[in-house]
Amino acid sequence: MLKTLDVTAYKCIEAESFDLAPLTLITGTNSSGKSTVLQAILVGMSYLKQEKLSYLRDLVKPYVQLDDVLCRTADADQVGIGLTSEGDCKFQTFITESLQGVIGDRDDLYEYEETLFYLSANRSGPEELAELSKELKIGAQGQYALGYLEQRKDKPISPELCRSEAPAQTLKAQLAWWLGYITGTQCEAVTSKVTSTRIKLSFVMGDLGEVSPLNTGAGNSYLLKLLIMCLAARPGHLLLIENPEIHLHPGAQSRLGEFFAFLASRGVQLVVETHCEHLINRVRYEVYHKRLKADGALVYYKQSSEERFLQLGFLPTGHFCNSDGEQVNFPTGFFDSTLGELLEMG
Known part of the structure; x- marks a missing residue:
């Protein structure tokens, strides 16, 4: 299971570190950098030796051209992507003008379409x-x-x-x-x-x-x-998923959150990009009912491409908390996006 992701000068991320839970939810406004997190993981994996490396290399080809992906607000001339797994196995990927490569403790951590699966929004x-x-x-x-x-x-x-x-x-x-x-x-x-x-x-x-x-x-x-x-996955596998809620009604979106919590509670790791408040609220509910441990899920929220990701955890009550374990509210403009209009109508 992946424990951390470190990203430097990649697209709209200047330098940020991400703790990764069994279920990590990435959300925020459009074009703020949510997909960049999943792409960074894929790029990092694409420099590990594996049987289906050619397929993964082809998949990440748009995400490894330095002129296109180097963060324009960072004082850097290369991209760095670091991943840490359980047991503190670490590997670092660099994208520069002259080379792309990886330095790490091992090169067989995940294999594309064997223990690592990715489902894009454009499916x-x-x-x-x-x-x-x-x-x-x-x-x-x-x-x-x-x-x-x-x-x-x-x-x-x-x-x-x-x-x-x-x-x-x-x-x-x-x-x-x-x-x-x-x-x-x-x-x-x-x-x-x-x-x-x-x-x-x-x-x-x-x-x-x-x-x-x-x-x-x-x-x-x-x-x-x-x-x-x-359902093709097994405990220890990693699933990267973009916009799972496509074309589903709110009740189905909520039950999809239950499904993800079920998988995470049984050892499958998921990193999910979503815009869906119903899905996120259902994960909170699963934590509240102790079907998923409070430390089994994290949410990252990004308000815009210029701002950093905000990390939120869960209390056993299902409420959001900050990194110090203190209960906090979700940032405005997401769950409350229509609250003003509803209050106005009475």
């Missing part, structure tokens, strides 16, 4: 036919997730991640339980192989029967790929 939506990859499990756009489901649907997932309410420990059964629970509907994904590299998807929607993904809510398809990635 694929509803589709009847999807590609099956023999190299990657999920893909940064989730483009291979349905192929992974077809290959592994009758295999058990990690026992630590199994819900007893589901009829079996298989990926298909656990996926159907979470999909139905989060959406609040009867919904099951059904896949079949069309060719050796093409997969067909449909949803079984209760009494409606089989429905094409193109003829049901887009939220089901976006959520499905996210759930496949998460």
Whole structure:
């Protein structure tokens, strides 16, 4: 599990250190630098030796060109990204004009699409036919997730991640339980192989029967790929996720927060960029009910690209606290963004 991230002169971050919890939530205004945190982790990982390094290098290619990513307000001529894992294993990545490299205690900490997974905000939506990859499990756009489901649907997932309410420990059964629970509907994904590299998807929607993904809510398809990635994980794996709440209604967004808290409480580490107050509030509720330890989650909030990230923790009561453990309120302009209008209306 990653413990800290140190970033120097990268994009809009001059020099900041981040403690990383089992569940770390990154939020703030648009274009303030939230995705930069996830990109920094990916860039750091892209200099570790691993089997699928070429795929990760291709993924981070836009994020390692010095002219594009060097912080314009920092007095620096290189980017530095440092990561520390449990056991104080450390490695540092540098991006300079002449070279890009890594110095560290070990080079096998995480492997892309094996123990490290990333799902970008720009991911694929509803589709009847999807590609099956023999190299990657999920893909940064989730483009291979349905192929992974077809290959592994009758295999058990990690026992630590199994819900007893589901009829079996298989990926298909656990996926159907979470999909139905989060959406609040009867919904099951059904896949079949069309060719050796093409997969067909449909949803079984209760009494409606089989429905094409193109003829049901887009939220089901976006959520499905996210759930496949998460349930493919095991304790000790690291998941980087952008905007998981895409196309979900508020109740589903809240239950997604419960899902993330569930994963974090069972040893999967998540770094999640989100704009969703319903998701964050549900994580608070899970802490309040002791289903996630208070020190199992952190929130980082960034008001603008010029300001630093504000770190907030959780008290056992579910309230926010500062680094000294003192109860504090969330910064204005997020949870209270419409409070003035509501008070005016009475």
